[in-house]
Amino acid sequence: MNVTIIAGARPNFMKIAPIIDAIQEKKAQGFNINYRLVHTGQHYDKNLSDTFFKELNIPFPDINLEVKSGTQAEQTAAIMIGFEKELQQNPCDLVMVVGDVTSTMACTIVAKKAGIDVAHVEAGIRSGDMNMPEEINRIVTDSLTDYFFTTSSYANANLANLGVAQSNVFFVGNVMIDTLLKHAPRLKKPQIWEDLKLEEKKYMVMTLHRPSNVDEENQLKNLIHQIVTLGKDYPIIFPVHPRTKKLLEGLDLNFENLHYVEPLGYLHFNYLVKNAFAMLTDSGGITEETTVMNVPCITLRDSTERPETCDIGTNILVGNDTNKIEAAFANLLSGNWKQGQTPELWDGHAAKRITDCLVEIYAL
Template sequence: MNITIVAGARPNFMKIAPIIEAIQNKKKEGFNINYRLVHTGQHYDKNLSGTFFEELNIPLPDSNLEVKSGTQAEQTAAIMIGFENELMVNKCDLVMVVGDVTSTMACTIVAKKAGIKVAHVEAGIRSGDMDMPEEINRIVTDSLTDYFFTTSTYANKNLSALGVPESKVFFVGNVMIDTLLKNKSRLAKPSLWDDLNLSEKKYMVMTLHRPSNVDEEQQLKKLITQIVTLGKDYPIIFPVHPRTKKLLSNLNLNFDNLYYVNPLGYLEFNYLVKNALAVITDSGGITEETTVMNVPCITLRDSTERPETCDIGTNILVGSDPEKIKNAFNILLSGTWKQGVTPQLWDGNTAKRIVHHLVSI
């Protein structure tokens, strides 16, 4: 079996690392399974993609489509053209896509039109928010997928409601947690730790990148001002996404406890998360990591495709509602944040289960 694995953006790399390792181990056992890694280049900043290959011991990609940035349509089209050429030259039996980024959807469409079966890792998750490009990517991808690898029973139910046969759905757990658990002992203290005189549970981490939060200047200013004011007794570390950096340069938001830093590598960022009092974010993946690390997480979104992080994890949704944000900070600073539980099968063995099913298929 020859598998083409697609990665395009930062979250993808965390997910493919353990899958590649599991494939390599299966091959050593004598199974006829090979992979080819295609990097679409959707994330092209070194801190957003390149360092992940080094940190997570991922082999360099066999092909890099180097699509870089553009509008949704431009980026999708560039990925599709590049990936079509890739598949014409390098035949495979299966295309594996992960997550819900533009590359996930675009490469799924190309593969299916080329008559190649598709396996989707993280299939079936839904936020219900059609204003999110990721939700559209999920819906399109799952409408074409042949084999669905799911992270939760919520995802299984979503697929069942769509009429997906149970025989095509494999509840395997969360592959991103495989990477987290494997690297937990390797998490690295960033230089800013000593530079800012940080100490365990005495600071917060904030990440923002969703268009609904960062694309309108006054909304972004209002959001950051409230968060920094509520957390005034704590340093707030803000690794700034490239798209957010452009907006911030016009806002002149300077607070004594707010520290803008460049995007961090996987090991350094998760060291900060693990030791933080709390994380304020609009990312879906970070809510999974904070749940496993039992770190309070305040999510600046009205919906989530990962409801397990709220129902049994450490995550609370507040959207951009000032009262909900204030209430979440009150709970946090009073020391009464809920205790989380790790969801089923988030145990570090997801990739092994995926590859076991692949060779069975």
């Protein structure tokens, strides 16, 4: 059996790493299973791609389609053209896509038109917000997928509501947490720790990249100003996404407790998150990691495709509502943040369950 695995953006790399490990383990046990790793090149900043392959011990891709940036349509089209050629030259039995980035949707369409089965890792998650490109990617991908690997009961319910046959849905857990737990002993201090003399649980970390937060100058200014004012007694470390960096240029957003840093590698970034007093983010994946690490997380979005991080985890949604942000900080600073729990099957063995399923499905 030949599996083509797709990676296109930073979160994908964290999700494919344990899957590749699990496939290699099956192969070592004598199962006829091989993989080919295709990097679409959707993210091309060195800190958002090559670094992850090195840090997480992932073999470098067999091919990089080198799509790079563009409009949604341009990027989707370029991925489809490149991946169609790839499949023609390297046929496979199964295309495995992960997450909800443009590459996930585009490669799914190409695979299905080529008559190839598709497995979607992290299938069934929904935010209900059609203004997010990722939501459209999820809907299209799941409408074409053959085998659905899910992270939660919420995702299972979403797929059931769509009429997906239960026999094709496999509740396996969260591969991103596989990676987090595996590399937890290897997390290491970034240079910023020494430079700013950071102390455990005495600083915050912030990431922002969603258009709803960063595309409009006044909105971005007001949001950052409120956060640094409410968190005035804490250094706030802000690794700046390349997209956000362009928008920040020319804006006078310099505050004594706000520290801009370059994007960090996986081991450095998660060291900061693990030891932070709190996380402020508009990312979905980070809310999963903070839930497992039991770090308070304030999510600057109105919706989430990962409701389990709010219902039983450490996460709350505030959007960019000033009143909600103020209330969240009041809870945080008073020591009244909720105690979270780890969701079911977020135990570090999701990738093994996925390959166990593949062995059974394809009778290897």
